[in-house]
Amino acid sequence: MQLVFEQIRTGGDRNFGYLLGDREARQAVLIDPSYAPELLVQRAQEQHLAVSHIVNTHGHPDHINGNEQAAAMTQASVAAHPAVPTKVDLPLVGGESLKVGILNLRFLHTPGHAADHLVIFEPAYGLLITGDLLFVGKVGGTRSDEDARTEWDSLQRLLAAVPDDATVWPGHDYGIRPSSTIALEKKTNPFLLCSDVDAFIRLKTEWADVKKRYGLK
Numbered sequence: 256m257q258l259v260f261e262q263i264r265t266g267g268d269r270n271f272g273y274l275l276g277d278r279e280a281r282q283a284v285l286i287d288p289s290y291a292p293e294l295l296v297q298r299a300q301e302q303h304l305a306v307s308h309i310v311n312t313h314g315h316p317d318h319i320n321g322n323e324q325a326a327a328m329t330q331a332s333v334a335a336h337p338a339v340p341t342k343v344d345l346p347l348v349g350g351e352s353l354k355v356g357i358l359n360l361r362f363l364h365t366p367g368h369a370a371d372h373l374v375i376f377e378p379a380y381g382l383l384i385t386g387d388l389l390f391v392g393k394v395g396g397t398r399s400d401e402d403a404r405t406e407w408d409s410l411q412r413l414l415a416a417v418p419d420d421a422t423v424w425p426g427h428d429y430g431i432r433p434s435s436t437i438a439l440e441k442k443t444n445p446f447l448l449c450s451d452v453d454a455f456i457r458l459k460t461e462w463a464d465v466k467k468r469y470g471l472k
């Protein structure tokens with residue numbers, strides 16, 4: 256088992272952090288350690304992995320609030336969009352890739368929920384870490400119709416960029432299961448089933464009622 260990939264509950268609002276690494280190269284990154292930096296660092300240490308980077312999907316406090324402690328414990332560099340309100344050692348604006356042993360993390364700029372939002376894709380294993388852009392059965396909240404349009408564009412670019420069998424690993428456990436695939440989301444996620452951006456914005460507006468009707472959390 257060369258791949259190390261752990262989805263870790265970090266507390267907060269059902270937040271997920273991730274440990275992703277190469278066991279043979281003994282290298283790993285932590286993604287959004289947020290409320291549980293000690294826990295993620297401990298899992299890396301237990302598996303004899305050196306943490307090279309702390310990666311953030313976006314700059315919301317519940318995703319970056321563990322950076323400082325995780326960095327102090329590991330001497331890792333913080334890799335995130337330069338607009339993220341934290342110390343950023345490796346600025347990423349999308350289009351970059353980062354090697355972690357045999358893994359090759361590719362970054363895609365996906366604004367909408369947050370202007371500094373990045374999605375991470377590892378093509379060899381088909382891992383897609385979607386942050387708060389795409390959840391299982393949902394998408395990230397937006398503050399205006401303009402942001403919703405931006406998010407729609409990001410989702411369309413994402414769907415065009417990754418294969419259907421990519422697995423989806425979100426920033427929160429908001430769905431009926433903790434992870435999914437792009438194929439399944441295309442088939443079942445009501446926001447991805449919208450025929451155009453206007454239907455998408457309409458569904459966002461009506462979402463509170465839809466949730467109530469189906470008893471969704």
Ligand SMILES: [Zn+2]
Binds near residue numbers: 313315368369387
């Ligand atoms: Zn967020």
